[in-house]
Amino acid sequence: MDLLDWHRETLSARRLALLVKHLPRDSALNRELHGEAAEWSVSDHLLAAAVDHLAAANWMFACVNSEEGDQPEPPTPVPRPSYDDEGEAPPTTEPSPSPSPDPGSTPNDEAPSAVQLARFFG
Template structure:
């Protein structure tokens, strides 16, 4: 598919919007919009939560069963996307997430998409 068809008016804005929304999670556009969060699925988030809970349970067990002078350090949680490791850029604030109420992209979003 040639994306210039939208400019040539052979591809409607609604169809283009639908195609953009249905891009895979690991596409370049989703990585640019969502950063590292695009790589994480629900399963990844649940697995990170399970690891955190297991580490906390092991830490509590070790803390209760050790001397008061030899307490272990609490575990560090698994780093998650969107927890502040990625600094927002100027373009993130300049482009709204949704263009119009019907879900079609705004002119600014289209200009950013086409470069």
């Protein structure tokens, strides 16, 4: 696809916007706009959360079954991308209050975003 087609008026602005909007996650534009966060999928966030939880469970087991002076160091969490570029705050461990659902509303069928998953799993 030649982007000069937009200037030649053979590519409409609507089609160009649609092409840009649906670029793949690993495209150069997404990496430039979102940095490392563009490379993290939902699966990556879930895997990092699982690794962190397993490390914490192993650490707790080691703490309970070791002597008082021989306590292991707490595990360091898997480094995650920062979301400051998107105007979002970095994920926190504090749960955000959720609004009460409308009795007449239907549940949202959209998958959670990577930012929402990171915020949920901390």
